[in-house]
Amino acid sequence: MMKYEDQIRTYFDDPAKQRELVAAVCRLVSVRSVKGEAQPGMPFGEGPARALDEALKLCDELGFATRNHDGYVGTAELNDKDTILHILAHMDVVGEGKGWDTDPYGPVEKDGVLYGRGVADDKGPAVAALFAMKCVKDLGLPLSHSARMILGTDEESGSEDIAHYYATEPYAKYTFSPDADFPVINIEKGHYHPDFGSTWAKSEALPRVTELKGGFRTNVVPPEAQAFVAGMLVTDIGPHVEHVSRETEATFTLEAEEGGTRVLCAGKNAHAASPDGGNNAITALLTLLSHLQLADCGSTAAIKSMHQLFPHGDTRGKALGIAQADDLSGPLTLNLALMTLDETGFSAKFDVRFPICANEDNCRKACEASFAAHGIAVTGDGDMTSVHHTDANSPFVRTLLACYENYTGVKDARPLAIGGGTYVHDIPGGVAFGCELPGSDPRMHGPNERIPVADLVLSAQIFAQAIAELCG
Structure with missing residues (x-):
């Protein structure tokens, strides 16, 4: 058992906390944040800008100091100490397409499963990480460093938002993005x-x-x-x-x-x-x-x-x-x-x-x-991008794997390689970490996108433990 595990599990076992988490996800999913025409202060259109505004309001309500970086990204700080961990998530979504059984922007919960565009990619995972930060804050876990949530608005269309942010801001020692699969993704194909x-x-x-x-x-x-x-x-x-x-x-x-x-x-x-x-x-x-x-x-x-x-x-x-x-x-x-x-x-x-x-x-x-x-x-850009590869034996990856194993009971978890590209593709040492669990089918980019509430709660527990380990 890891230090603070009992406290973290008890925190998220509270039905009221789980309802609060679900309500926060639904609040963000209700905003149609597909990329649109750029406007002043809205580099990727009105939808992503409205979603970012709503997400920053949520962060304010959860007690975090926030900042809007020119409409490209928003940030939320866990505390006022030196930042050692960046958590990258995004508020933009792909278009809804056809074939839905529910309103893609009228999120619903059926039999413990949330449905809506963005519940899995990536508003649900973003909320899980925010609530993990809130858990660490509420429990008063001793920290020597801070974690910073970075909420982007252009992940689905080129990630110009993150490029804009890191053009003036330094990388953190550790970076993960809750926008893919557990246990840990350390290789992203070119x-x-x-x-x-x-x-x-x-x-x-x-x-x-x-x-x-x-x-x-x-x-x-x-x-x-x-x-x-x-x-x-x-x-x-x-x-x-x-x-x-x-x-x-x-x-x-x-x-x-x-x-x-x-x-x-x-x-x-x-x-x-x-x-x-x-x-x-x-x-x-x-x-x-x-x-x-x-x-x-x-x-x-x-x-x-x-x-x-x-x-x-x-x-x-x-x-x-x-x-x-x-x-x-x-x-x-x-x-x-x-x-x-x-x-x-x-x-x-x-x-x-x-x-x-x-x-x-x-x-x-x-x-x-x-x-x-x-x-x-x-006739157009024919260049090949680079493969992103973070050493599977780095202390950072081993720590994240240990957090995943501890809360899932999985033994000897191994990092994964994926074809998808996440925010960490060009960030040295970054990895993708959750929220999709092995065997699940979130139907990302398709109709009836979904995620079990239990998976979001489990992800929040894992993220809280990771924050405590890396920032403690």
């Missing part, structure tokens, strides 16, 4: 997500695809895509649908329009870091279109090339020639995230999360060579 495409002369040949569009965010497996096939009737395309539906497990709808047929494809969204959990509507649609007898023209060639390079279900980049893996960080993952095609060209973007063993030669250059063979060129 990112590679170039824009690419090709152009051609407009054709009048029939039948041909004159329009295609799919996807809405780089870091989300596209749940929907559609195309218009000029010169083909519903009855021409229909016979191919049943076979391709079985092959891809996607759903297709055909709508007759003047001059041709609109093809709608429904897949399943998921976080791009875990593409196997989704069903890519763009690659499924390319599969169906590649079965059709289309005219020899630019759009047909592009569709065939894209189908060859991104066959449905290939989430490892095998067809692109970049598949690889290592023991520490696992396999490269790939998500064809965005694609738009018109009469004279197409553009697209994929999201690759690459392991430690990847490099310029076996990833970027190999990909560009595969593109070149099909007349496709990179």
